Amino acid sequence: MPDSRPWTAPLAPVPVNATVSIPGSKSETNRALILAALADGPSVITGGLDARDTRLMRDGLRALGVVITEHDNRWEITPPSEFSPAAEIDCGLAGTVMRFLPPVAALAAGATTFTGEVAVLDGGEVRVRPMGGLLEGLNAAGAAVEIAANGLPFTITGRPDLPGGEVVVDSSATSQYVSGLLLAGARFAGGLDLRHQGPWVPSRPNIDMTVQMLRDRGVVIEEPEADHWIVHPGTIAAGEFVIEPDLANAAPFLAAAAVTGGRINVPRWPRESNQPGAAITDVLALFGADVSLDGDLLTVQGTDKLEAVDLDLHDASELTMVAAVLAALADHTSRIHGVAHIRGHETDRLAALETDLTAVGAEVRQTDDGLVIHPKLLRSNTWLTYADHRMVTAGALLGLVIDDIQLDDVECVSKTMPDFVDLWTGMLADSVAAEEEAGRA
Numbered sequence: 001m002p003d004s005r006p007w008t009a010p011l012a013p014v015p016v017n018a019t020v021s022i023p024g025s026k027s028e029t030n031r032a033l034i035l036a037a038l039a040d041g042p043s044v045i046t047g048g049l050d051a052r053d054t055r056l057m058r059d060g061l062r063a064l065g066v067v068i069t070e071h072d073n074r075w076e077i078t079p080p081s082e083f084s085p086a087a088e089i090d091c092g093l094a095g096t097v098m099r100f101l102p103p104v105a106a107l108a109a110g111a112t113t114f115t116g117e118v119a120v121l122d123g124g125e126v127r128v129r130p131m132g133g134l135l136e137g138l139n140a141a142g143a144a145v146e147i148a149a150n151g152l153p154f155t156i157t158g159r160p161d162l163p164g165g166e167v168v169v170d171s172s173a174t175s176q177y178v179s180g181l182l183l184a185g186a187r188f189a190g191g192l193d194l195r196h197q198g199p200w201v202p203s204r205p206n207i208d209m210t211v212q213m214l215r216d217r218g219v220v221i222e223e224p225e226a227d228h229w230i231v232h233p234g235t236i237a238a239g240e241f242v243i244e245p246d247l248a249n250a251a252p253f254l255a256a257a258a259v260t261g262g263r264i265n266v267p268r269w270p271r272e273s274n275q276p277g278a279a280i281t282d283v284l285a286l287f288g289a290d291v292s293l294d295g296d297l298l299t300v301q302g303t304d305k306l307e308a309v310d311l312d313l314h315d316a317s318e319l320t321m322v323a324a325v326l327a328a329l330a331d332h333t334s335r336i337h338g339v340a341h342i343r344g345h346e347t348d349r350l351a352a353l354e355t356d357l358t359a360v361g362a363e364v365r366q367t368d369d370g371l372v373i374h375p376k377l378l379r380s381n382t383w384l385t386y387a388d389h390r391m392v393t394a395g396a397l398l399g400l401v402i403d404d405i406q407l408d409d410v411e412c413v414s415k416t417m418p419d420f421v422d423l424w425t426g427m428l429a430d431s432v433a434a435e436e437e438a439g440r441a
């Protein structure tokens with residue numbers, strides 16, 4: 001875990017007016033790394049995200065015998081002829097590492113132990129992130145699983161000819177159980193016939209991303225009905241892959257235009273994407289911002305007010321933190337729903353948002369599956385981040401328009417965006433320069 005560092009979010013001196021290049025997608029990078037490790041030859045990944053979650057993934061793969069060499073933003077990945085078990089793999093707080101790597105370890109002849117951090121809850125209470133569905137799924141596929149409690153740490157004992165076959169899991173706590181099993185399924189001796197049984201699965205676009213990336217590499221995967229996937233056994237093609245910008249990480253920058261009545265451009269915006277963060281364009285339009293795409297340049301232009309919203313974020317729960325801050329600044333009461341499962345993310349995100357937004361003066365109530373947010377006159381306060389990168393970017397967004405929002409820790413943003421502070425202050429410096437330029441013109 002990085003050492004913590006307090007940070008006072010800077011006020012926007014002028015409405016923002018800048019172009020911000022967003023680093024690569026965490027979700028796509030970690031899938032591309034797993035698939036390259038499982039592939040039939042060496043692969044190249046360009047533009048992968050270099051952050052804590054993807055560092056933990058690279059280190060974990062190396063521990064299983066994968067060779068990864070890094071030349072700036074070009075990474076070469078060479079799979080081993082056979083995976084070797086690892087004494088210990090640290091997952092940090094990375095859901096994609098703790099759910100995507102164990103199915104790879106299940107192909108190693110021997111025992112691999114996975115460790116990591118616990119989630120920090122309101123009041124300092126701690127809780128492990130859910131793992132049940134994935135571990136039950138791996139067990140049904142033929143791996144031996146030893147687990148002390150209900151999450152990290154656990155030990156997987158695998159074999160290169162893991163049988164696979166029919167597996168039923170409840171993936172309502174996180175879509176990552178389904179994605180993790182699908183990513184390795186083609187390498188199981190009998191492939192994988194996977195069904196989800198239980199309440200609805202969140203973050204569907206992330207499962208679509210998994211399926212698409214498998215198909216892009218030649219894997220045959222059928223979806224005969226909802227919540228049922230059949231992955232045929234076979235090879236996963238190696239190749240050269242370019243990673244999209246992380247659209248969830250673009251969200252706070254784009255939202256900066258909405259809260260300050262300014263304008264933000266983000267280049268390389270994909271016309272079509274399976275990243276849930278792509279929904280930020282619809283979310284900002286609902287709040288009243290003008291959103292346009294010219295080629296691959298996305299522009300958000302803020303207007304003079306933020307309209308209240310009623311938002312179902314079940315498919316795009318990564319956007320809850322930004323949406324909650326926008327709601328706290330809107331013209332009347334907003335509702336966010338469909339996100340009960342984010343109580344099991346990096347922290348209990350509903351409790352964290354309720355605590356922090358209440359502390360700055362909003363009236364916020366948790367519901368079964370979301371938040372009701374009544375905007376009030378907001379004031380400065382401490383903003384607790386609970387080791388959650390998205391609580392950092394949410395606090396920074398609020399700090400653009402409310403003086404003296406003091407984050408207890410900014411370092412945890414390195415989970416997915418180690419350059420966040422530079423990008424954020426760079427956005428503000430560029431906005432001031434653009435204003436001066438316009439004044440001179």
Ligand SMILES: O=C(O)C1=C[C@@H](OP(=O)(O)O)[C@@H](O)[C@H](O)C1
Nearest residue numbers: 027174175176179202203206318
């Ligand atoms: O598969 C992925 O890359 C992700 C799936 C989602 O998890 P949940 O299904 O737990 O929401 C998302 O929120 C997370 O940031 C990344």
Ligand SMILES: C=C(OP(=O)(O)O)C(=O)O
Nearest residue numbers: 093094095096318345390
């Ligand atoms: C839920 C998130 O991360 P993870 O991949 O660790 O689940 C997130 O980035 O919002």
